[in-house]
Amino acid sequence: MDPESLRRAAQPFQFKSQLQLRQLTGLKATNLAQMLQILKSAPGSVIYHHTHHFLQQHQYLTPEPPNDFAYWVRESLQEIKLAEKLTSINICDYPNIRSLREKLIQTIEPFLEKNRHPLREAPEGQEMHFIKCVSFVLPTPFTAYDLNEFAAVLQKISIHSIYYHMFESRIRLEKPSNDFSLWLEQEIGETDLAKKIARLDPYTHTIEGLRGKILKLIDARFRQTPGLDGPKGSGPEVPA
Amino acid sequence: MNHPLQAYESVVGPQVIYELRLLAERTKGWTVRNINSTAVGGGVAEILNRMNPLLQELGINARWDVIKGGEKFFKVTKKFHNALHGKEECFSEEDFAVFLENNEINANSLDLSGEVLFIHDPQPIGLINRKDSVNSKWLWRCHIDVSNPNPQVWNFLLPFINRYHSAVFSAPSFSQKLLIPQALISPSIDPLSDKNKDLPEDVIQRILERFRIDPGKPIVTQISRFDYLKDPVGVIDAFEMVQRYVDCQLILAGGEATDDPESAEVLAKVRDRAANNPDIHVLAIPSGSDLEINALQRASAVVVQKSLKEGFGLTVSEALWKGRPMVASAVGGITLQITHKYSGLLCHSIEGAAHAIKQLLQNPDYAKKLGENGKEHIRQNFLLTRHLRDYLLLFLSLYREGDIIHL
Known part of the structure; x- marks a missing residue:
């Protein structure tokens, strides 16, 4: 492929970052019935926090189970079977928080029907406290007009920025795909690359791992294009 | 000693510092007025001493005023403090009157201008009576464990x-049903302070x-005040169970008991319990012995925090930051810091603690991995730079609405 064939976008990719402030709700559960009730009525930002905060808080590994509901059901209620079911909910399958909430409820309700008596109580001090997440979306000075520039910025941008574009904008802002795939396809016609990025199961990687995967996919795309000498980004320097 | 923000870059990475500066462009020139009841001693003063210079470096006019009060007032507020921790206390009408009168006197003399009035703990809480006469946003920062407050004093403060x-509260279990938003902001440690900075091996050896x-003998350590809630005698019981199978030694180190009669009583009991075991070192060391604490933690094969109750448990952050494998009770803020079998081992009993300590002493590779994971968890979540970021977000949240805020 000729280097000239790397298209330049009319609209650049504007890298944003997001930082989160956690808020307490005063809601707490000591057994499964209480958890279910809160799951049904709590704000969406509560469901979002308990299914996503591990991604930014555990950078060194992907802990199992990856959501707080599963973790609490396993560690505090010792309901191993239900915990496994909650653990294996694949968040990628749900386009928004509403549908994810519905899935959590549908997983717990039948279990509760069958195992109504006696309900296991969490030991004192191990109650589930419900927390909500307030996100602050922060524009950065980094932009990309083509794949070279995109890769260069991706190498140096913070994990919070990658998190925002890969996770938050899809499930919380309810976009059809992650921001990277949408821009790559719509603005510079990188349909194949966009699909490959969209197919990554981001919830099973650390964010650094995800950065590496995407860069590898871009690198493979570059290797199809002899003559390119590596990515050059725009925006102020941040030492990587 | 305070360090400039740039000094933290080598610890947390340049991107974290860059984003802090980017975020702080939104709060540049704001005045944030901290008000508390003491300029020296205690956790609040320590946090303000560390945070304010960094906030100033980020362009915030961070101020700090201390309310005045006589002996009567501070006697009442000490009772408030104990009662909020759940202790039985009796309050008279006069107690509440003294409290309100003192807050009124301070409200008349303090400068209450600025974008954010950041009121710490219950002592100055009544300054909110000036809310309608100033054009500021008001924050109340509760630094104490209010998970089971005495209802009389809580209902007075509510x-x-x-x-x-x-x-603002420090741990999820402190959360109460309130009519206002309540942020969860965990405390933090300063990785460059004497208590946490890297130490050369010869310094550690000299202190040992x-x-x-x-x-030469594996060291198990608990650093804590001599307090029943830290269960030092339980730690000795657990250690002696371990000692039957592993040749090791125990260090129980904490601040010297000078003015707290209960602490002196606990220390005496601990010394008595340890008297016949030459492998137990009970060290009552002067407060402020930061380098010594640092060295003892770094020299340990396993660090224990077997508290029966815990607010946040900064000693856990300190030990994890040093990459030490930890065994700690699953109470209070400890569960925010340790995920069982990922970044340490949690326990619920003396037997559980003994089993976990033994497991770590006998499996050094496993222990090392937990320690490494623990250190990374602290790097991401419990260092001063995260605290600073939370404060900036908190200030901004006062002027914005919604769960997704586009800056």
Whole structure:
């Protein structure tokens, strides 16, 4: 492929970052019935926090189970079977928080029907406290007009920025795909690359791992294009 | 000693510092006025001493005023403090009158201008009575464990709290049903302070020598005040169960008991319990012995925090930051810091603690991995730079609405 064939976008990719402030709700559960009730009525930002905060808080590994509901059901209620079911909910399958909430409820309700008596109580001090997440979306000075520039910025941008574009904008802002795939396809016609990025199961990687995967996919795309000498980004320097 | 923000870059990475600066462009020139009741001693003063210079470096006019009060007032507020921790206390009408009168006197003399009035703990909480006469946003920062407060004092404080624009607590279990938003902001440690900075091996060895500790025998350590809630006698029980199978030694180190009669009583009991075991070192060391604490933690094969109750448990952050494998009770803020079998081992009993300590002493590779994971967890979540970021977000949240805020 000729280097000239790397298209330049009319609209650049504007890298944003997001930082989160956690808020307490005063809601707490000591057994499964209480958890279910809160799951049904709590704000969406509560469901979002308990299914996503591990991604930014555990950078060194992907802990199992990856959501707080599963973790609490396993560690505090010792309901191993239900915990496994909650653990294996694949968040990628749900386009928004509403549908994810519905899935959590549908997983717990039948279990509760069958195992109504006696309900296991969490030991004192191990109650589930419900927390909500307030996100602050922060524009950065980094932009990309083509794949070279995109890769260069991706190498140096913070994990919070990658998190925002890969996770938050899809499930919380309810976009059809992650921001990277949408821009790559719509603005510079990188349909194949966009699909490959969209197919990554981001919830099973650390964010650094995800950065590496995407860069590898871009690198493979570059290797199809002899003559390119590596990515050059725009925006102020941040030492990587 | 305070360090400039740039000094933290080598610890947390340049991107974290860059984003802090980017975020702080939104709060540049704001005045944030901290008000508390003491300029020296205690956790609040320590946090303000570390945070304010960094906030100033980020362009915030961070101020700090201390309310005045006589003996009568501080006697009442000490009772408030104990009662909020759940202790039985009796309050008279006069107690509440003294409290309100003192807050009124301070409200008349303090400068209450600025974008954010950041009121710390219950002592100055009544300043909120000036809410309508100033054009500021009001924050109430509760630094104490209010998971089981005495209802009389909580119900007295509640109408004040609910008039603030927002409250801040340190751990999820402190959360109460309030009419206002309540942020969760965990405390933090300063990785560059004497208590946490890297130490050369010879400094560690010299400190061990000074305390007559054999560097050749695996060390199990608990650093904590001599307090029943830290269960030092339970730690000895657990250690002796371990000692039957592993040749090791125990260090129980904490601040010297000078003015707290209960602490002196606990220390005496611990010394008595340890008297016949030459492998147990009970060290009552002067407060402020930061380098010594640092060295003892770094020299340990396993660090224990077997508290029966815990607010946040900064000693856990400190030990994890040093990459030490930890065994700690699953109470209070400890569960925010340790995920069982990922970044340490959690326990619920003396037997559980003994089993976990033994497991770590006998499996050094496993222990090392937990320690490494623990250190990374602290790097991401419990260092001063994260605290600073939370404060900036908190200030901004006072002027924005919604769960997704586009800056």
